[in-house]
Amino acid sequence: MKINIVNPDLNELGYVIAIANIKDKHDTSAPSDYHWKILKCRMIIFSNSSILACPDKNDVKQVHIIFNKAGDDYDKLISLFVKFSLIQNGGIRSATPEIYQKCFHYTMTARIAPVWNTLQDNYLINNRDFLVTRGPQEAVKYCIVVNDTFTVIEVNAVKINLMLTEEEFLPGEWIRVLPSLNKAIVEDSYKDFSQGSKFKSYKNLRRHWKNIHGYRLPENESAYYSIQFWRGEPLLYPKQCVLRNFPIVIPTSQPLEKLIISRFVTCLTSKMANVLGTKLIFKLEDIQPEDSKSLAPKDCLLETQAVSLCTPTQYSRSQK
Template identity: 55%
Template sequence: MTKNYVYSIIKPDYSSLGYVIATANVDDKHDRSAPSDFHWKILKCRMVIFSHPSILASPDKSDVKKVHIIFSRRGDDFDCINSLFLKFSLVQEGLIRNVDNDTYKMCFFYTMAAKLAPAWNLLSCSYFVNKRDFLTRIGPQEGVQCFCSVNNDTIMLELKPVKINLLRSDNKFYPGECIRVLPSLNKANIEEFYESLPKMGDFKNFKDMRRHWKNIHGYRLPEEERPYYAVRFWRGEPLTYPDICLTRTFPIITPVPKASEECILKNFINCLKTKMPLILGLPIDINETESQMIHKNVKDTQAISLCTPTQN
């Protein structure tokens, strides 16, 4: 039995909101931090999020060009969106649509994760790791497991304070080894080791690589350059990853002492209020509700693999 803490966030009435799907112009790619069409779409989405304080947005999960955007019909939000479309080479697809729970949840969670970084960094689909330098820290680190749901009036955040151990190793990965990549923890295979960034790759220098991880994932790589690996996924060409963004196995997730739970939760919620003070033009309103006792047929100490969907 585990205890999750539930927080409710008041959401606007859907009748006051509009929803559009935008398509990124991949012919306009000119930023080396976004080498592929997929990365270009994500970069455009994040640029929209950080250019307007109250818009919610999310890249499409399957289409390489589409971005979902929710805005308030009141005020000048739609005019601002049109200006951003021109600025960022985005094209509206179809008419303004009605918002539903699934779209709202998707856009809220992605926007929240983008704005919480690098103070809280998304790992897999439901964990946040504390501290901007978490990639170089050794041992268990403070984190939060976060599940999001939407009902008629509110967004519900179900939070569980945890310790997250990324299980670092000083041993090099070997060619053909199956590993996991951050932040998704998807499977990939090691192809080659590089002491320095390969000259024929997507990034010209370490500065480009650091900008890529900041702009696409919100992660802050250390200032000192580290070795790299070429990794191959189940499809596509090999990609170059810094060694600290690879792990041999899933992180180990463990509970924290009850005395530490309140401090971790307070840190997370206060950061959310600071980084995301407005939601669609309205001040964020977060309230703790009754905590829930969740019965699960798994041990308290477990690998993240038990709750993370990944590629086979």
């Protein structure tokens, strides 16, 4: 299925880069500078529905923001900069399809969580309690492409099994972490939250995952793991966000596929009724068999068997 969303006139949009003040006293849910920048970006998104934004993946302080130059959106944005201790870096730039795609993508995933939860950069699981749900769960694989006229979201319905386990992870074991599925190694395990943590309580940790990733951790605590990536300091992860293997992707039947995609469209139109101050206008278009290649991952979603997700790219988010 293709969802063709009519873009605002890109010539009427402004694009600015904001710099987060990492010297601020950090909120307890964002102990690192990189997480502090992400939190500020999400605060901007949820403070003004007329703005699209995304954190820069490679810079610890930068946030990309797109706004409508008509009206008073820029004045409102400057007020938010003052409120959230952000500084505009340079002047107002032109909004290109590339930066529009990045900001639309991130804003969309922020707004539709926790109904739809991010896994890697191209899967969304339709279950608020997906972290504690065993077996296949309904999801979509998607790809966003932006041109001067449309934002095209290609969607394919699937089921995803996270392969959750009751077994404990052992120091020295290689694992995958949510949501990126990046590879890392278990440095140590803890039963007591106070050990090896920059967070003051499990409540703070739950706020971290909600504010940074949109995930809702269960109310009951479990084991914790100190996870070491290929560089940077170890990070504390709750057991629910650590996987031993890649999740399994399972194709769906055509009737179920239509139902899952319908739920996705309904949520999208509810959570993003307006884009940059204009009503969301889109049309649905069935993907023909010859078009299905655009949605197929490198290892292909075979119709006859379940397959593992493809190996992810290392993101700087896991390196901070």
